[in-house]
Amino acid sequence: MAGNLGGDDDDIIAGINVTPLVDVTLVLLIIFMVTATYIVKPSIEVELPEAATGAPTEQTTLGITLDREGRLYLNGEEKSEDALRAYIREQKRGGKELQALIAADKDVRHGSFVRILDLVKQEGVLDFAINIDPALTADAAR
Numbered sequence: 001m002a003g004n005l006g007g008d009d010d011d012i013i014a015g016i017n018v019t020p021l022v023d024v025t026l027v028l029l030i031i032f033m034v035t036a037t038y039i040v041k042p043s044i045e046v047e048l049p050e051a052a053t054g055a056p057t058e059q060t061t062l063g064i065t066l067d068r069e070g071r072l073y074l075n076g077e078e079k080s081e082d083a084l085r086a087y088i089r090e091q092k093r094g095g096k097e098l099q100a101l102i103a104a105d106k107d108v109r110h111g112s113f114v115r116i117l118d119l120v121k122q123e124g125v126l127d128f129a130i131n132i133d134p135a136l137t138a139d140a141a142r
Contacts (some may be wrong), residue, residue, distance in 0.1 A: 027105065060091055061098075062120070064102045065103045066104040069071065072084065088125060102128060
């Protein structure tokens, strides 16, 4: 056996050649890096003008809660619907951008919740979120 440098043909190959794996991984990394810049880049670039008289808007979050008995709370204080409307109008007059975080007890009637949601939207607060208990949603998914 003139060309055989060692071992039989029956020997087990114990070493793994990782060079092709590293090559493929590096090529995929390069492709990802090049295409990521095109994905993140906005399609229309706009440079906004600056104004000396423009005031930055301050975003205020309204914490609205409905308890089991249907009582309305604004930022932890019990309020009436009219007081909620007045507070929102006052904040809007101050030039503040409002966002509402609405939480309701699970036993609150659907109509009460929708009435408060509608009130907030009527007063011009279009950014709102509904507060939920993530543990309850995870249990319902099972």
